[in-house]
Amino acid sequence: xxxxxxxxxxxxxxxxxxxxxxxxxxxxxxxxxxxxxxxxxxxxxxxxxxxxxxxxxxxxxxxxxxxxxxxxxxxxxxxxxxxxxxxxxxxxxxxxxxxxxxxxxxxxxxxxxxxxxxxxxxxxxxxxxxxxxxxxxxxxxxxxxxxxxxxxxxxxxxxxxxxxxxxxxxxxxxxxxxxxxxxxxxxxxxxxxxxxxxxx
Amino acid sequence: xxxxxxxxxxxxxxxxxxxxxxxxxxxxxxxxxxxxxxxxxxxxxxxxxxxxxxxxxxxxxxxxxxxxxxxxxxxxxxxxxxxxxxxxxxxxxxxxxxxxxxxxxxxxxxxxxxxxxxxxxxxxxxxxxxxxxxxxxxxxxxxxxxxxxxxxxxxxxxxxxxxxxxxxxxxxxxxxxxxxxxxxxxxxxxxxxxxxxxxx
DNA sequence: CGTGAAACTGGAACGTGTTCCTATTATGGA
DNA sequence: TCCATAATAGGAACACGTTCCAGTTTCACG
Numbered sequence: 001x002x003x004x005x006x007x008x009x010x011x012x013x014x015x016x017x018x019x020x021x022x023x024x025x026x027x028x029x030x031x032x033x034x035x036x037x038x039x040x041x042x043x044x045x046x047x048x049x050x051x052x053x054x055x056x057x058x059x060x061x062x063x064x065x066x067x068x069x070x071x072x073x074x075x076x077x078x079x080x081x082x083x084x085x086x087x088x089x090x091x092x093x094x095x096x097x098x099x100x101x102x103x104x105x106x107x108x109x110x111x112x113x114x115x116x117x118x119x120x121x122x123x124x125x126x127x128x129x130x131x132x133x134x135x136x137x138x139x140x141x142x143x144x145x146x147x148x149x150x151x152x153x154x155x156x157x158x159x160x161x162x163x164x165x166x167x168x169x170x171x172x173x174x175x176x177x178x179x180x181x182x183x184x185x186x187x188x189x190x191x192x193x194x195x196x197x198x199x200x
Numbered sequence: 201x202x203x204x205x206x207x208x209x210x211x212x213x214x215x216x217x218x219x220x221x222x223x224x225x226x227x228x229x230x231x232x233x234x235x236x237x238x239x240x241x242x243x244x245x246x247x248x249x250x251x252x253x254x255x256x257x258x259x260x261x262x263x264x265x266x267x268x269x270x271x272x273x274x275x276x277x278x279x280x281x282x283x284x285x286x287x288x289x290x291x292x293x294x295x296x297x298x299x300x301x302x303x304x305x306x307x308x309x310x311x312x313x314x315x316x317x318x319x320x321x322x323x324x325x326x327x328x329x330x331x332x333x334x335x336x337x338x339x340x341x342x343x344x345x346x347x348x349x350x351x352x353x354x355x356x357x358x359x360x361x362x363x364x365x366x367x368x369x370x371x372x373x374x375x376x377x378x379x380x381x382x383x384x385x386x387x388x389x390x391x392x393x394x395x396x397x398x399x400x
Numbered sequence: 401c402g403t404g405a406a407a408c409t410g411g412a413a414c415g416t417g418t419t420c421c422t423a424t425t426a427t428g429g430a
Numbered sequence: 431t432c433c434a435t436a437a438t439a440g441g442a443a444c445a446c447g448t449t450c451c452a453g454t455t456t457c458a459c460g
Contacts, residue, residue, distance in 0.1 A: 126379030171371055193367070254408075254449090
């Protein structure tokens with residue numbers, strides 16, 4: 001695409017383009033934090049990011065793409081903030097629960113943001129596969145790292161368990177986001193699932 | 201509400217009202233079967249059910265309510281068709297998998313319908329709690345019945361396991377519906393989860 | 401029967417996601 | 431520096447969920 005800067009892993013275009021993209025995602029997160037899914041209106045995002053509506057659609061082909069991309073960026077941030085520090089806990093389930101609690105708390109601290117991002121994730125279709133896959137991989141890696149710290153080889157069961165935990169996480173999160181479950185119940189259900197899967 | 205017929209468990213109003221309601225749900229299912237979530241357009245439902253748009257909204261306050269109600273009716277049908285016949289399988293996991301396969305296959309036979317109903321379920325907020333709860337109870341009952349045929353007393357673990365399986369079912373179904381997972385993978389993931397939870 | 405309330409019809413109107421178009425501006429190679 | 435091309439701005443237009451309203455029909459009750 002761009003002739004310069006061809007050594008970066010992902011070619012994000014010129015500095016101006018990177019800047020626009022960042023402004024758009026910032027505006028998305030800001031609006032989602034304030035008022036959730038409904039508040040992320042394409043015209044409002046465009047205005048707050050100081051780009052034209054057509055430009056917004058040039059960068060993100062739909063509201064769903066936009067929100068899932070924003071979710072991905074937030075997730076990367078959370079994943080990075082978890083960092084390389086060893087995860088506290090003596091057993092696999094303790095460590096997994098620690099990670100889940102931390103991530104969930106991060107989301108629940110911003111209920112509107114969590115609602116917007118979860119909704120988008122649930123509504124995304126195949127055209128958002130790439131973005132979704134990114135998020136899925138990050139989550140799986142976080143969980144398997146918690147299950148087996150410092151281990152690179154994983155059994156099929158490890159991955160399967162991580163996936164099941166991810167599924168439960170998503171389902172309960174949807175329940176919470178849509179106001180069908182309290183935060184406490186959400187946490188309790190997740191922890192129960194972890195204990196059922198990782199008996200230690 | 202209505203003065204007559206006050207002995208029915210759910211007061212569904214006059215025969216004309218029951219008929220309208222049925223016509224609306226029939227139209228919803230028909231349109232969803234043809235073209236999925238997007239094809240269930242309120243104007244189209246109203247026209248096909250031969251009611252005015254305002255009347256449609258009088259019966260179902262939103263497209264989501266409409267679709268979740270339709271899902272509930274389909275689910276009751278599936279649950280009833282499973283009937284009281286003993287569930288085949290020698291172990292709990294075999295029986296649970298049988299039930300899941302059967303239910304999933306029913307949904308996957310109508311991809312558009314499955315997409316519409318799953319989307320609606322995922323998008324529903326607290327205002328649809330009642331309808332959602334109905335579906336959740338039916339699913340839990342189906343699963344616990346498969347786990348412990350003919351048993352009425354259930355441990356907390358039984359219910360928790362059923363819930364986890366339900367969560368996985370929902371998550372994988374979303375993956376399939378949104379084109380992120382194949383039908384085969386969907387089935388495999390669910391069965392893997394069942395085996396991880398019910399080791400027998 | 402009449403009557404009044406509730407339900408229904410038909411359709412206009414509004415908000416927001418999405419598309420599209422034209423004029424203007426930035427960009428990168430000759 | 432100049433030009434061709436792509437990118438952006440600004441905004442009109444369309445689709446569909448939702449709301450609203452005026453007129454009509456249905457229905458239970460006196």
